[in-house]
Amino acid sequence: MHQAILLLKKIPRGRVATYKELARVCGTSPRAIGSIMGSNTDPINYPCYKVVAASGELGGYSAPGGCKKKAQLLRADGVEIREDKVDQKYFYTFPVSANNHKQT
DNA sequence: CAGTTGACGGCCC
DNA sequence: GGGGCCGCCAACT
Numbered sequence: 001m002h003q004a005i006l007l008l009k010k011i012p013r014g015r016v017a018t019y020k021e022l023a024r025v026c027g028t029s030p031r032a033i034g035s036i037m038g039s040n041t042d043p044i045n046y047p048c049y050k051v052v053a054a055s056g057e058l059g060g061y062s063a064p065g066g067c068k069k070k071a072q073l074l075r076a077d078g079v080e081i082r083e084d085k086v087d088q089k090y091f092y093t094f095p096v097s098a099n100n101h102k103q104t
Numbered sequence: 105c106a107g108t109t110g111a112c113g114g115c116c117c
Numbered sequence: 118g119g120g121g122c123c124g125c126c127a128a129c130t
Binding site for chain 1: 124125126127128
Binding site for chain 1: 109110111112113114
């Protein structure tokens, strides 16, 4: 198990997190996040589809359906996608003290 | 254990 | 804003 996987579930509905954000909280590199996500193609227990690139692009999706399914799931979450890209307004940032302890 | 690849990001041109 | 190159951590061979 990895912290990044846990962070996926911490992402509020209608919002998305970037690889770099997860990397920032996990203290690792965005490459690692992608690798971890690729190792976990389980959108059921872990909404990996809520993770997008910093550029707003959906990035990739190893789970069945591909990036198209990913976009579909995001829209179902309340995230509006424009030209296969997510608006920066949906970018969610994790609390600095949200490493592994609840805050506020 | 060592080498290469990959769901990416940042800097330079 | 777009394209190219380097760096990064983890997983696979």
